Amino acid sequence: MTALHTPFALKLGAFVALSDMELNLLNQLHNRRRTFPARRDMIYEGQVERSAYILASGWVCSYKLLPGGTRQIVDFQIPGDFLGLRSVLFRTADHNIEPITRVKASEVHVQDLLETFNSAPRLAAAVLWAASRDEAMVVEHLVDIGRRDAKQRMAHFLLELGARLKLVGLASNDGYSCPLTQYLLADALGLSAVHVNRVLRELREDGFVTFQLGRVIFDDFDGLVAFCEFDRNYLDHDGPLMK
């Protein structure tokens, strides 16, 4: 992958055809590179220092802790995604962000972002688009947890993740590699780890998907889509107004 096609550029490029000039501007956002080890929170609830990042490689999750000690993972972020965009708006972050793997990310100052938007307004639209997509995904998770049973929920989740990864060149319709443990899946889907295991086995025995050894393999992609009523267009909208 050349410098001109970071995951971030790939993602935005899916909605706005990017000129060379715009691509260059995007790449200039990537100068403040930082690395984070797995499992140590990058941003935690109540933190005052506000920083946003663009994920270059690795996976992270954002979650909220409950007094009881359990947690709810709100979403996973994959390369190309923004981290902590909202914590820039509020004085303090309202949720935690934890790397699942070792992570490389570019720190982004609000200032730089605004300057970039100034030089290339179409990029502002693209970023806004991406932010709205993330919000739509949270809504879809709400529907997932509220109204689908465990098996459909898992199926829907694996397909959604696939669609997102495909956008940044990390998945195909065959499958993708995935560092999530069954405990992480449980915290994200509102299930117990034990039940996650059972559901994955059932989906495997049904011949739909196999999730083993860090790889998700779609054995019957169309069947899976039908089974959980996945809406194929839900993540590739028509793009922003200013296309």
Added chain:
Amino acid sequence: MTALHTPFALKLGAFVALSDMELNLLNQLHNRRRTFPARRDMIYEGQVERSAYILASGWVCSYKLLPGGTRQIVDFQIPGDFLGLRSVLFRTADHNIEPITRVKASEVHVQDLLETFNSAPRLAAAVLWAASRDEAMVVEHLVDIGRRDAKQRMAHFLLELGARLKLVGLASNDGYSCPLTQYLLADALGLSAVHVNRVLRELREDGFVTFQLGRVIFDDFDGLVAFCEFDRNYLDHDGPLMK
């Protein structure tokens, strides 16, 4: 309530002290008044015409339909809230909006909004703040449905609603009037209507809240807060950056 203190102005005023000039600008947004009857969708999934509204009176809900015929209510909107702000960004709306009662709302054109922001940048920050709060609420609902049992979920929901209504002068710590049916509560909380009924009875018998005849009455506000571990600050943040 004078024209200078619409619910919308009250809400924004809670985060930015508004000058008379800013109040006037806000009120000018309210000229295109429209009325909607209950139960007929104002905005539906896939609709192309993009319009945003500010709710002046009445209640609405935004929801997503599932192929099976069930639905998940994502959130309720009360006076002072924005409707369909996101549907302005996308070519088509990605969810439905249905009035629960008869509703009065002011149609807002993107153009007017931008001009207002131009004259009073602090209002832009306030609106952004409000939008972020709405997003934070969806996240909280996710936590609700994913990790709290039915009773705590209901308790948390009733308290959250109370906090929002208080902000626009429609509730006190004693209670508020509330047009939601048990079916609506069920669709919002991911429960069956039957179970909603049982949970409400239990909360009443515990001496926490009474929800009857269209009124929510907090019999033991502090007890209820403790019971569902409601975070008193979660909705009154520190305000936006540009305070």
Added chain:
DNA sequence: CGAAGACGCTGATCTGTGTCAGTCAATCCT
């Protein structure tokens, strides 16, 4: 007026998922 819907409410029964308790293999640490 009477009929038809809403809506609140309840008991009986069924079921999806959680909880508990444990095994096994792989990896990391000292």
Added chain:
DNA sequence: AGGATTGACTGACACAGATCAGCGTCTTCG
């Protein structure tokens, strides 16, 4: 090398909440 930790996996059992079936009261409307 031995011990600790982590993650996948399983069976037995318990329970929260769904589903089914039904009653009663209001409101709406032809």
